[in-house]
Amino acid sequence: MSTPPNTPLPEEHPIAPYLRMDRMPHIWCPTCGIGTVVKCFATALEETQLDLDKVTIVSGIGCTGRVAGYMNLDAFHTTHGRAIPFATGIKLGRPELEVVVFSGDGDLTGIGGNHFIHAARRNMDLLVILVNNFIYGMTGGQNAPTTPTTARSSTMPFGNFERPFNLPHLAASCGATFVSRWTCLHIRRLTKCIRTALGRKGFRFIEVIAPCSTLYSRLNRLGSGLDLIKFYHDNSEIRHGADTRELEIGYQDSFVCGNFVDEERPTFLDLMNAHYEEVLGDRYVRMPPEGGWIHE
Amino acid sequence: MKADPAGVLTGVHYLDGDFACGEGAMAAGCRFVAGYPITPSTEVVERISRRFPMMGGTFIQMEDELASMAAVTGGVWTGTKCMTVTSGPGFSLMMENIGLAAMMETPCVVVNVQRGGPSTGLPTMVGQGDMMQARWGSHGDYELIALSPQSPQEAFDLTIVAFNLAEVWRVPVMFMMDECVGHMTEKVVIPPSDEIDIVPRVLSDKAPGDYLPYEVNGRPVPEFVRVGDGYRFHTTGLTHDERGYPVMSVECQEDSVHRIINKIRLNANDIVRYDEENVDGADVVVVAYGITARVTRMAIDMARTEGVKVGFLRLIVVWPFPEDRIREIASSTKAFVVPEINYGQMVLEVERCAAGKAPAILVPHGGGGVHDPAVICQAIVEAAK
C-alpha cells in the first residue's frame, strides 16, 4: 500500500499487533486486493477476542499464500495446494487450536482441489479464506480454474474457453457448513463475516473476490486495480441465502455476494469422538485437546 | 525416556512385518497417522486404526498420498509423533512434502513397503527398487535417514529406532521395508514398555520473545516448540533464515541448506548402523539389506563350503550410507558382491565408496521374488577368483 507523500505515518497501525511488522514491506502490488482481506481478518480476530496463541494460520503457494507469513500467529507457509491437508494434520494433532487456511483460488481449488472437496465432505474444522483474483498471479497471469469464460490469461491469450468453478456451490455441495462470498471492498461485511465464521465450527468457506491489478487487469485491459475493485463492488448484488447454483461468475458480469450457508453439523472430530464413545465405550481414549505430545 | 505403556503390546506374538511395524510405531509414541490405502502396506494402517482409539491416537484416511504426507508434516508441529505409510506409487506422490518436511526440519516416519515397479508394477510382490528414490526422490538438495528391516521382529524394533532418529536429527525418516518382510509372519517379541527407550519431543525452554525457530548456536539442529504454545513462530518451505522468514539470497541458501545437509553428513558415523560378520580378511564382502540379507546368508554358507573366505555387511540404516566402513573394507578385500531386488541401486554407493580399489558386483533381481541363493553364491565364487 502506498502512502501519499508528506502524510505523517501513525505511531502504529491499529492492526500492527496482528502482523509481523518486521516483514514489511509486503510483496503485494499496489491496489492488490489481498491486503484489505488481511486487514478484515485481523480486525475480526481483534473483535472476537480469541486467544491468538491458539490460532494458527496455514497458507499454500501464491500471492495469497504469503498471508501466513505476515500474520503474527503460529504460521505455516507450505507447499502448493497442500495448505488444507497440512492444516488438517495440525487440527487433528492438537484439537484445541483454531486453524485458519488462507490461500488463493489456484492453490486451493486448482492443484489443491481434491483436498478442498474432501475436507468439506468430512466437515473438517477449518476456516478457509480464499482470495479469488481469477488468475495465477505470482507465476505471471496463467489461466486458473476460476478464470471466467472469455477472459484472457497468459495461457489463454485468445480468451478462456473453459468453464470456471462456482466456488460457493462447490463448497456447499461438498458439505461446507458455512459458505459466503464478498469482495475485498466489502470491508465491514467481510470483517463481520470472518468474525461470525470464527465463532462457528466445521468447514467454513469464505470466498473473497479481489482484483489482480498487475496481471488480470492488464491482460484484459480493465484499468487500474482500483477501477477493478470498484467494478467488483458495484456489480455485486447482496443476496443472503441465495441458491448456490446461481452463483456463477461471468466475465465482467454482475455477481451475487452474501452469506449463503450457515448451519451446524458435527465436525470430523465430533463424529469420530461420538462414534468411538458409542462403539467402544470406556475403552475409547480421546486425544487430549492439547494434542498427543508424549513427554516425561 | 521409556515408552508409554498404552502403546506397547507386550508379549510374544506371531505377526507379519506390516503389523509389527504398526506395533513399533505405537510403542514409539506415534499418535497421529494419515495414510492412503495401497498394497502391500495397508495392513500397517489397518493395525493402527484398530488400536489407536484405545490409546489416544488419531488415524485419518486421507484423499491421497499428497494429502497424507502434508497432514503428517503439519501434525508433527503439534508435538504429536506422526507417521504415514505407503508403497511405490504413493511414495512417488509423497516426495513433494517429504521435501517440505526436510526443509522445515520436521521429524516424522514414512513407511514404504516396497513392491515391484516401476509404475503400478507388481502390487502384491516384492521389490527393492525405491532405495535411491528414498534418498533422492524430492527435488533439491537435502539429507535424510532410511532404514531397512530384514524380519517382522526388526520391523518392530527398527520402527522405534526410526522415530528416535527422526527426533534427534529433525528429519523425515524413510522406513524401507519390502513386501516380503511386510507380508511375512514370524515370531515377534514385544518387550515391556519400561525396556523400550524412546526419544521424546524436547521443547525449547526459551521464552517466546527469545526464541528463533531455526537458530542453532553451533548445534546440529534447532530447538523445537509446539504450535499453540504462544511462540507465534513462522516456518516455510522457502529458503529461510533463523527466524523462519523467507530470504531469497545466495548467502541464506548456503547457510540453511548446507546446514540441513551437514547435520546428517557430518554426523553420519553416529547414525549409520550395520551388522558385520567375518569382514576382516575376507576375499569377498557381500553387502545386502532387507529380505535379500537373509537369502544372502544362505549363499554365504554355500560359498564357504566351496572354500571362499566371505564376509558380510548388512545395511540396517541404508541412508546415510556407511561410506567410511566401505572405504576401509575396499582396501582389504578383492571384491564386493551386492545382491538387491532391483537392477543396481545401493551397488552404486558401494562402487562410489570403493573408488576403484575393489569392484562392486551387482547380483540383480527384477522383483516379484527373492534371489536364488545359488545365484548369489555363484557370484561370490566368481568374484573370489
Added chain:
Amino acid sequence: MSERTEIRITGFGGQGVVLAGHIIGHACAVNAGKHATMIQSFGPEARGSACSTTLAVSDTEVLYPYIGRPDIFVVMSAEGYEKYRDELIDDGILVYEKDLVPFKAKEGQKAYGVSSTRIAEEIGRAIVQNIVMLGFFTAATEIVPLKAMREGVAESVPAGTEELNLRAFDAGFEAFQESYGSGAEKKIEVAPVGN
C-alpha cells in the same frame, strides 16, 4: 544344514486357510520354540476362489522364506488339489478334506483324509472346519506337539470362541486316531530339503 519342513495349505477363500497357517506358525514359533515363517499368497482372488499359504518350519532361523516342493500338503478344495498336488515331494504327506478333494493315491506319499466339514457341522459350526483339519493335521504329521498346537489355537482364535475351536480341534485329532491309529505305528520321517 538344519532340518526344515515346508508346508502348503490350500483351499477356497472363506475356509480359513490363512488362519490355519497362522495357527500352525504361531504354535511352532511361539509355543514350541521353533522358527516358523508364514507367507500368504496375495492375489486379486475373491472369496470362494483358490487361496493358499505356505510355511517354512525349522529348528534354526528361516533364511529363505518361500517354499520349494512342500513336505506336507494340506488341501481343503478340489481346485487347490489340482493346482498344487504335483508339488508335494515324492515321500511327502498329504492331508486332505475327504468329501471335497478327489484324492488319487501316489506311491510313496502318505495320505490321510478327513471329513472335516461334516465333523464341523456336527459340532454345530461349519466355520470351524479349518480347526478340525488342524487337529487332524497335528495327529497326522506330529510336526508340533499337541499341547503347543492347542495353545496356538486358543491364542489365535477370536476371544470367546476358544472352547468351540478347541472342541473342533480335538474332534479332528480324534478323527485321525480313529481312522489311522495313534502315535508310534505311523510315526513319520520328514525329509530335509536341501538348501
